Structures are given as C-alpha cells and as structure tokens.
Amino acid sequence: MFQNIGEIIVLFWRTVQSLPLAWHQRRKFFDQLFEIGNGSLFMVCILSLFIGGVLALQTGPVLAERGLSYVLGGMVGLSMCKELAPVMLAILIAGRSGSAMSAEIGSMRVYEEIDALRTMNIDPVAYLVLPRMLAIAVALPALVLFAIPVGWLGGALVSTINHQIAVSFDAFFQDLRQVVQMGDILNGVFKSFVFALAIGIISCHQGLITRGGPRGIGRSVTKAVVNSIVCILILDYFLTRFLLYVQK
C-alpha cells in the first residue's frame, strides 16, 4: 500500500513536470474532455435531479411537521453545492471515467503499446497521463457547476408537487437565494477539483502498473474504482474540515 502511495505521488509530480507539454497534447485533452464531460452529462443530469428530489422528499415532511418548511430551499441548496453534488458526481465519474482510464492504459501496458512509446522516446506520462488528468480536472468541476442548479430544480419540483411539504417554487428559491452564497458553490467546485485529481492519478497509476492479460486489466479497473471511491470519501472529510477552518 505504501509503495503504491509513493508511486502515485511520484506519478503526480511527473505529471506536473510535464505541464509545459500540455499545449502539444491538446487534441487528446479535448478528446478526453468530450468523453468525460459530454459523455457523462445526461447521467449527471438524471443523478442530480433525483438527488435533489430525494433530499427534499426525506427532509421536507419532517421540517413541515415542525413548521420549518420555509428553510427547505436553503437546506437543499447548501447540501447540493457543498456536499452531494461534488461527492456523488466524483463517485459517478470514478466509476465511469476512472475505470475507462485504467482499462485503456492497462491494456496499452499489457499489449506493449507503452513499451513501444518508450522505445520511440515518447514519455508515457506526457502522452497518456497528462491529457487525462487535465481533462478530468476541468470536466468534473464543470459537471458539478451544472449539477448544482439541476439538483436545486429537483428539490424545488418535489417540494411543490408533494402536498406534505407544500413549499412553492418561489418560496423554495427565495430561501435558497438568502442562504446559499457564491462561496458555497466555489466550496463544492474546489472539492470536485481535488476529487478529479485523485480519480485521475489513481486510475492512470493503476493502468500503468497493470500486469498479466485480460484478467490483470479487470483487476486494475476494479482497484482503480474502489481506491478512487475510498480516497474521495476520506478526502471529503479532510477537505470539509479544511474549508470550515478557512471560512471561519
């Protein structure tokens, strides 16, 4: 485990060092950006709409019973932008794009394509890891920015439709506007940026250390997804502590 952590840190540092080559890898960057961003957009839309809806459905009646339904907009708004959108989307992207990254790089490793790159003096980190890292670091925060209002919309719709909650669309967003600040949205975007780096580096590292045939590739994909999700949840705690400290 400690060897893997060390290798991941070294790989991350080598990726940072290869940043000056980013412009040359722009085509691969845009390909990956399209794959991660556009390819996940519909799923993100469905996921965040229903997360917002479920959040309102679970908390709305309890708040309404206590005469606190007017705070529902702010509660759903804050939960979506500070916690649920960045964490749930990071888990979604780890499963969808992190697995694809480790499978693609893993199969290139197994079938000697990475060795072929090395014999041609082409750095696999600059060629394979850098464009993927940049793409996921741009795509995930952008998806979170998109998911937050969709989640709010889901919460507002459920609050309006459900007669136990019975908070109007206008009342929901009025409270939300009063409670949610731009800093809260940036909080979620910052978290998602860190999660994106973690997913990207873990998945690429797992791909690069793949051994064996198709079974090895499968094992790498599983490890990449599981390790990414565990890392997201651990990072979430420490990032929340850090951001709460900064906001004081």
Next chain:
Amino acid sequence: MNPPAPTTPCVSVEVRDLRKSFHAQEVLKGINLKIAPGDIFVIMGPSGSGKSVLLKHIIGLLEPDSGDVLIQGDSIASPDIRDKYRMAMVFQSAALLTSLNVAENVGIYLAEHRLRPPGEIARMVTAQLEAVGLKGVEDRMPNELSGGMQKRVAIARALVIDPQLILFDEPTSELDPLMAVVVGGEILKLKSLTQATSIVVTHDRELAFGIADRVAMISGGEILFVGAPGEFQSHPDPRIHNFVDAHLPARRSPSLRTDPNPPKL
C-alpha cells in the same frame, strides 16, 4: 528533447556480463556480446531461453540486476541515450497503438517530437508505407489489418525514425511462410535503405540463415555460440546441432495408419 540527426547511420552494441533474475529464477546468466555497426545480428534459441528479455535490456525497457549494455560506448542506462541515438524496436505483437489509425501510428515519432510539419509527415508516412508494400491503408485501424500487415506497419513506423539501431522481436512469429519471407525481405531492404545495425531475435532458422551476418545462440540464459551462420550450422556442440537439425519425426506410412482390424463399436 528532440533527438539530433544521426551522425553515423549505425551504431555498435556491446553487452557486458548482463544478469537478470525474475522471482529468484536467473533468466540471463552473464551475457557478453559485441555487435559490429551495420551488422544484422540474429539471436536464436529455444522458447524461454531469455532471447526477448535480452532484447528488452538492449533497448533499455528492462533494467539488469548487474552488467551493462553499451550503445556506441554509452551506457543504455544514461538518461540522454535516446536523445543521442535513434533506436527502434519491432515488437512480436507489432504493438501498434490501437486508438490511432495506421498513418498516425507510423507518423507518431515525428509528430510527438515535432520534427516535421503535418503535411510533410503525411508524405513521409505514405512513402514509408509504400516502401513496405502497403498502399492506401493510412486511414485503417490496426485491428482491421492482418498480422503480417501489422508487422509491416510496425516496420514502417521504425523506418520513419531513421534508426541507427533497430531490434526485431520474433518478426515472423504468427505469420504464414509466405508472409515470413516477405518480412525477412523487409529486414534486408531496411539494411540497404538505412545501413542501421539490426538485432533480430527469432527461432525461425530459415529467417536467421537467410538474413544474418552473424548469429548467436542463447540457451538457458547463456550464450552457446557467436559466429557466422555457416559455422553455426556445422557446429559440433550437440545442443546447437539439435537446434539446427530439429524436425518433426517422419509420418508413419499410410498402410500403418490404416488398422486392418478396426475396433468394433
């Protein structure tokens, strides 16, 4: 970062007391070799003898436990070795990048090192593909090509590098005899085109004796023989003799294959 234009068309290769073990099993047991510039040097040996491991050490894909590989006197482990010398390898599996089409595969070295503008790369790619007998396949993906075509694309990719040293790992494996002859011809043509030093790992005796300037035999991680192909074929060592003369036992005659009293069902 970009490799300089080669000052000489070929380089010498020296392997010094190379040792490598995997999981406590010694695969290379102190290999020593000297390969003259411009030679086609064939390394033969039975399966699992360490040929491909040796080749991967020569190009620097594996690090030895001890010993060294010198390219024109410079250690393969030195950080700027690939900037100093142009080296290429044709892998047993061809190792074409499956996400790129044929033209992108062949031109990847020039494009990634920004050695030529895109239009010139396209012209060079077409020329090199024609040189290996492939015309009009630029837009096809590697998985749309036969094994022989993939090998020739890999040779074209190596040709584009204008290498001073080129390594072939089992270039005729998985090919039909006709295609094996074509690939053998490509290796000879490559020498006449580039004068590069070539190291070919194979257990295909016909290929080896057809193209080699010098032959080495490796068995059990040790070099048994280094010399001219003619000496190799007439060498008295029984291990070499058995390898050179190995052939399937003669078929039994048809009369023996037909049982006069077949078992009753």
